[in-house]
Amino acid sequence: xxxxxxxxxxxxxxxxxxxxxxxxxxxxxxxxxxxxxxxxxxxxxxxxxxxxxxxxxxxxxxxxxxxxxxxxxxxxxxxxxxxxxxxxxxxxxxxxxxxxxxxxxxxxxx
Amino acid sequence: xxxxxxxxxxxxxxxxxxxxxxxxxxxxxxxxxxxxxxxxxxxxxxxxxxxxxxxxxxxxxxxxxxxxxxxxxxxxxxxxxxxxxxxxxxxxxxxxxxxxxxxxxxxxxxxxxxxxxxxxx
Numbered sequence: 001x002x003x004x005x006x007x008x009x010x011x012x013x014x015x016x017x018x019x020x021x022x023x024x025x026x027x028x029x030x031x032x033x034x035x036x037x038x039x040x041x042x043x044x045x046x047x048x049x050x051x052x053x054x055x056x057x058x059x060x061x062x063x064x065x066x067x068x069x070x071x072x073x074x075x076x077x078x079x080x081x082x083x084x085x086x087x088x089x090x091x092x093x094x095x096x097x098x099x100x101x102x103x104x105x106x107x108x109x110x
Numbered sequence: 111x112x113x114x115x116x117x118x119x120x121x122x123x124x125x126x127x128x129x130x131x132x133x134x135x136x137x138x139x140x141x142x143x144x145x146x147x148x149x150x151x152x153x154x155x156x157x158x159x160x161x162x163x164x165x166x167x168x169x170x171x172x173x174x175x176x177x178x179x180x181x182x183x184x185x186x187x188x189x190x191x192x193x194x195x196x197x198x199x200x201x202x203x204x205x206x207x208x209x210x211x212x213x214x215x216x217x218x219x220x221x222x223x224x225x226x227x228x229x230x231x
Contacts, residue, residue, distance in 0.1 A: 033219055033220075035222075040201075040225070040227070041224050041225060042114075042116070042203050042205075042222035042223050042224040042225045043154075043203070043205070043220075043222040044222070045219040045220065045221065045222075048219050088153065088154070090220075097144065097156060097159055098144075098156075098220060099156070100153045100154045101153060102152065102153045103153055105151075
């Protein structure tokens with residue numbers, strides 16, 4: 001069963017705008033990871049946030065984690081056409097294997 | 111950064127053929143490798159987890175005799191789809207996770223290969 005669930009399923013914005021994606025999960029976690037997948041390719045790791053962290057930044061990416069609400073958000077600022085991809089969150093509860101959500105498909109229009 | 115090479119990237123073959131997919135970690139030792147299957151516009155479905163030198167752990171509903179996994183070294187894992195049929199057509203992706211020096215194992219991200227698109231005619 002899916003642990004992480006992303007919201008929205010699809011998001012379309014103009015270049016330069018910010019994009020926010022949300023992820024909810026059900027059980028306790030060690031960490032939560034965000035990945036990007038370009039069409040027909042493998043996943044690229046973006047950010048890992050640990051359960052004792054609340055916010056993390058990496059370039060134009062900002063991830064928040066609220067363990068009380070079992071949710072996380074990924075913010076991409078000043079989006080570019082090259083950011084067009086599917087974004088997945090993955091939870092890592094315990095046994096070392098991640099469970100992926102269904103992803104958010106982001107389209108950034110030039 | 112950590113690089114995982116997956117080969118081949120695309121396979122088209124006849125029904126009944128066995129297909130082997132390789133997953134290599136190029137610049138780190140992968141204590142654990144994962145094999146996923148992904149259907150169009152869907153998420154990744156974990157098929158099995160393999161640790162070097164031990165038998166793979168398969169997820170419920172995945173036939174271990176159909177999908178043979180070998181993790182013979184810290185840098186190589188293979189997935190063999192035996193006697194493939196059209197319903198096995200899919201996008202297969204491997205990932206690898208290293209032990210890490212300071213961080214706990216569970217806080218190591220997965221590094222993914224580029225996937226193999228398998229089409230069975």
